[in-house]
Amino acid sequence: MSTLLRALVIDSDPRVLANIVHVLAHTGFHVATRLGPDDSLNYVRRSRPDVVLLGLPFWEQGWGSDILAASPDTVVIPVVGSSDAPWQRDVA
Secondary structure, three states, rough: OOOEEEEEOOOOOHHHHHHHHHHHHHOEEEEEEOOOOOOOHHHHHOOOEEEEEEEEHHOOOHHEEEEHHOOOOOOHHHHHOOOOOOOOOOOO
C-alpha cells in the first residue's frame, strides 16, 4: 500500500488554489489549502505536510522560513499562480 504525499497550498487567490489542487490531486497528492499563511502555521505544526507550495508574495514576505521553523522536514516551494488554466472552474 502506498502512502499519499501530503501537500499544503497557500495562496490568496481561490482560483489559483483550485488550479494547483487540480494538478496535485491528479498526480497523487492529498491536498489542503489555505488563503494565507497566518492561519497555516498551526496546520503545518500539526500535520507536517511533505510539501508546501507558497504563493510568491508570501514567500517574499519571509513565510517560507516560518513554515520551515514549524516543520523542518517540509519542502517549501514558492509558486507563481495563474487562474487562467483551461480546466478552471469559477470557485468564487
